[in-house]
Amino acid sequence: MIRRAFLALAAVVLTTVFAGQPSFAEDKFIVVQSTTSTQNSGLFDYLLPIFKEKTGIEVRVVAVGTGQAIKNAANGDGDVLFVHSKPSEEKFVADGLGVSRSDVMYNDFVIVGPADDPAGVAGSKDVVASLKKIADAKAPFASRGDDSGTHKAELRLWKTAGIDPDEGSGDWYRETGSGMGATLNTGTGMGAYVMTDRATWISFGNKGDYKVAVEGDPILFNQYGVILVNPEVHAHVKAELGQEFIDWVLSKEGQQAIADYKVDGQQLFFPNADKGSS
């Protein structure tokens, strides 16, 4: 009787464990190493069903920071790289790890800040001057600090402004070492300015009293690129399916789909595939 009860328990466990495994059966899929901004903004949730409908190819997105995405792709753990840090992407191709790089779309970075605006930068269109003001006022600034595309872009801006934010590290300059959303959660929690891509900001659900403080500076431009991982380096890369995805994203139809994606009536990404590849 007792044994029977235990056997029953084992049977329940086993059926739960082995029932419904068929989700593995589908083989026509690719892995895309991408960034948190494309995932958190909901772009992929919108694009990928359209692509699958047309081609039958399932796209599995691993959304991490650009730095980690590039490393994962370099290890061969992905067929396509879809990120936003042009210098690192060009290095990836130059190192022979990727086949070629194409511009896909862009959006822009903004600096968001609390309503009381302690550094007095709200409404500015000059990001370098604004960063100087923030550093002078020692107003809290939350940085990704995770080697992501956004983090690299932010560091380039500090350099342009001639400021070494590391001097304020742990004081007014706070590196969260996490993704965009997590950094926004942290930043809004401690009243810090945060540089974020506009797409993540618009779809972010925990804004509190935060507003866009600095926007519209041409150097805040944020270009996304797409690269096929080199099948000569990693033989298992699904080059054909991956290329099919890239071709579609760069096609008129794919570009239109990117332009069509809106949150609260606002377009998040602006397709610009024709502007050349390298």
Add this chain to the structure above:
Amino acid sequence: MDSFWGAFSGALGLVIALDPDLMEIIGLSMRVTLTAVFLACLIGLPLGAAVGTFKFPGRALVAVILNALMGLPPVVVGLLVYLVLSASGPLGPLRLLYTQTAMIIAQMVLVTPIVAALTRQVIEDLNREYAEQFASLGVGALDRLTAMLWDARYSLLTVALAGFGRAVAEVGAVIIVGGNINHVTRVMTTTIALETSKGNLQLALALGVILLMIAFAVNAGVMALRASAARAAYA
């Protein structure tokens, strides 16, 4: 604290609506965790029992190591399993990265030491009681282990539940080796992490409440089974 109470009504709403996406995620969570705990028990129960019963040189050290491994940081386990399963790693050709199997392996690595270490303690205590009798009856080594594992089954159920608790709540390892891919490797905890990073705190908390309810249901189910089995034993 609107969002706090909102989370509970939100959780209730999601459960009542039987949202298909949510059901898929719950199913995936349960499949991964239960498989991992089941396999961890297959290894951990005999291993712990053997260390608890037999005397061999370095036994105390093994016990300490098992106990220490209970504190394995999930992120480190995730990283190790990633490096092993990565296309550039030793098991790369198996193509297991970003699959449920990879998540099961990571959770197994986390849970097996817990099951083994707690089993060792339970069986060691029992062995102290039984050793003399075993010796006088001349019971063989294997029979000793099975007899004690069977007699300690109720305590060992709790051991398995401790392993289940660790596995079902874990996010650091599965998000690295699973990749949190929608419909493939997205489970409860990685969904909660994703929704938190999207700033959807209320939804994230609602999902947390649901996860807690599932853990409660699993524990209650096992305890009920145990109670009815115990009643049957004395009937």
